[in-house]
Amino acid sequence: MTIVESRTDQRETHAPFAELDAHTTGTLAVPGDEAYDALVSPWNLAIEVRPAAVLAAETAEDVVEAVRFANRHDLLVTPQATGHGPIASLIGELLVTTKHLDECVVHPEGWARVGAGVKWLRVVEEAAPYGLAPLSGSITDVGIVGYTTGGGLGPMARTYGLAIDRVRAIEVVTGDGELRRATPTEHPDLFFALRGGKGMLGIITAIEFDLVHQPEFYGGSLWFDGEDAANVIEQWLHWSEELPELGTTSIALFQMPSDDPAVPPVLVDRMTLSVRYVWTGDAEEGERLFAEIRAAAPVILDDVALKPYTAIDSVHTDPLDPLPCHESGTVLTDFPAEAVDALLDLAGPGSASPQVFVEVRQMGGAVAREGEHESAFNSRGAGYSLLSIGIADAPGVEDHALSILEAMKPWTGGYRLPNFTFSADEYADAYSEATLERLRRTIREYDPQGVMAIGRSIQP
Known part of the structure; x- marks a missing residue:
């Protein structure tokens, strides 16, 4: 019998996890077991995931048994697939990892x-x-x-x-x-x-x-020196306003670490600006349209070309290996010159920003239109998304991220992106009152005992 303090509401559990182990085919582990750390470890190493037990489900039936066990023993349950999006305060007593469901x-x-x-x-x-x-x-x-x-x-x-x-x-x-x-x-x-x-x-x-x-696309990432960021972003704003829906684009201020061998040497130990671009139509037209950005300032690295879709990771150049990160984000109604200046003052050249990168994605286009079937996603009206990521133990990184959000408040509005939500109390900000009520009503119908820990984040 295991007694472990829950992170979600500080309850102690005396649940007989051996009973769950006997009725499932997957691996069940509690703290101290050899398999435990590997099963609970998230991609973001700064987030502590320490449930009372973890079940690595091998089948859908394993998941059924786990949730029914939670209902019988008054446990909170949290799912984890690949481990990219955990929120520490929403880790229940029982973590069910579905990473072995690999059909x-x-x-x-x-x-x-x-x-x-x-x-x-x-x-x-x-x-x-x-x-x-x-x-x-x-x-x-x-x-x-x-x-x-x-x-x-x-x-x-x-x-x-x-x-x-x-x-x-x-x-x-x-x-x-x-x-x-x-x-x-x-x-x-x-x-x-x-x-x-x-x-x-x-x-x-x-x-x-x-x-x-979409067998191929024209796109990738074009890199400029950070000193040219203001001029390039100004050009990008005017250019992207007229960009047809065949194009999707974003910008990011980067400070690449020198200890990552995958980073091209020209990008190491300096602030750079990346303009990301994906054109889904004719490559020659996509290249012609992008010429305006290529001419905005001296280019230090050009990876924009016709590529197979299998090269799509080259556009955002996100890190692959697990890291201890501090993440922060919001959505913007607009991103005018005044907002650009405010962002560059805090995260641009000479700002001593501790963030590894600060990204602004243009939204609109097909994003702004409801799909064929209505969904619980309320962020379609946003003009841009803002995301910053820094190394969690870097001095001042959290306070600095908050200062960025504060500086962008004049242009912040709408509903935040659920995937760019990093604490439990932010979840409700992703939904309208009407959607919140529909979600709560659906939770009451399908989870009457409230065993899903994440569902508690939107309760009044």
Whole structure:
């Protein structure tokens, strides 16, 4: 019998986890077991994930048993697939990791079915021979389920919309311990809530979604010296305002560490500005349009070219290996010259910013239009998203990130992105009052005992 203090509401649990172990095929571990640390470890090493027990589910039936066990023993449950998005205060007594649910089937006619443990890279590679691509994230090492249920704002978003707009069906063990299949016609209320509601309703075991025909793209990242950031961003703002929906773009101020051998030497130990670009149409037209940005200032590294979709990670150049990060973000209604100046004062050249990068993504285009089926995603009206990431133990990194958010308040508005939500008390800010009420009502129906820890983040 294990007695461990819960992080979610500081309860002690005397739950007989041996009972759960006897009724499941996956590995169950508690603190002190050899398998425990490897099973609970998240991508962000700064976040402490220490549940009373963790079950590595091998089947959907394992998940059913885990949730029913939680209901019997008054435990809070948290799902974790690939470990990219945990919030420490929402880790319940029982963590269910679904990373071993690795089913992946790509259908040549244009859709895929995957288990909850599958990352985007696998679908990208298996879809490529058919000229198909998923609406994957800014790095294909991210898990599909967490990214998609948070909306899924990817590098082709202005052309094709959000990942949730392509979802066909979701199989989920809801908080009452039932395995259900949610579609636009089967449990439509659940289908609405799962697409945008993250893990509030249950633990997803599989998801089905449409692919797009996109064998290649014109794009990548163009790098400038940080001293030219003000001029380049001014040019980028005017250029992106007229950019057709075939183009998706963002900018990021980088300070690359010198101890990463994957970083090109020209980018090391200096502030740089990256302009990211994905053009989904004719490559010659995409190149012609991008010429304006190439001419904005001297280029120090040019990686914008015609590429197969399998090279999509080259656009955002996100880090692959786990890191101890402090993350902060919001959404902006606009990003005028005054906002650019305020951001550069804190995060630009000469600012002594401790952030590894500060990113601004242009939204709009297909993102702004509701998909065929309504969802619990309320951020479509945002003009831009803002994200900063720094090394967690860097001096002053958290206070500095807060100062950036404070400086951007005049242009902050709308509902935050669920995937760029980093604390439990921020979740409610991602939804309108109408959506919050629908989510709460759906939680009451499908999780009457409230065992899903994430669902508690939006309760009054």
